Amino acid sequence: MGANQSTLAAMRQTLDSHIAGQLPVSELVAQWRASATSLTLPPVFGQAMEELLRRMEMAAAFAQDSCSFSSTAVTDQLGKWLEKAGTV
Template sequence: MSHQETIQLLRTALATMPGAPSGIASLARTWRAQTALLSALPPRFAEVAENFLGRLEAASLFSEESCSYSRQDLLDHLGAWLDQAQLALQKSASL
């Protein structure tokens, strides 16, 4: 699978993720399994993605009111991460 296909897979996973904790766990597993994409990016990308995924998993354990992490904000941040990853891959391909 190409890196662009992997990014699309992750975008689809974000868009179709159910709000239940099992959906979040599945999203995190899918995301973490994309080792080829993560290794093709600068190391900081993996750190940032893991930070967002960890917070998302923590937020899934609590109701929206009792957790300091907004689930939707974290999903939005993961979407922005995908945008930045795509740009980084395009830059490295053009060098």
């Protein structure tokens, strides 16, 4: 579980950088996808993460909040995903 914790911490840092406006969506998505390959989690976590990352990409492509969900809501969900992944 130690390896998961360091990877999840790096993913949290990436998310925080994005929320602070220091990292574009494309970099967040690329870094999360790359990091996820080293996680040892049940498959449902990977599926949920991928769905959230797709929503981030769609929100960015459709001028943030003109999509059916906002990028802020998705970043909140990514934060919750991190919390749950950290308890597995």
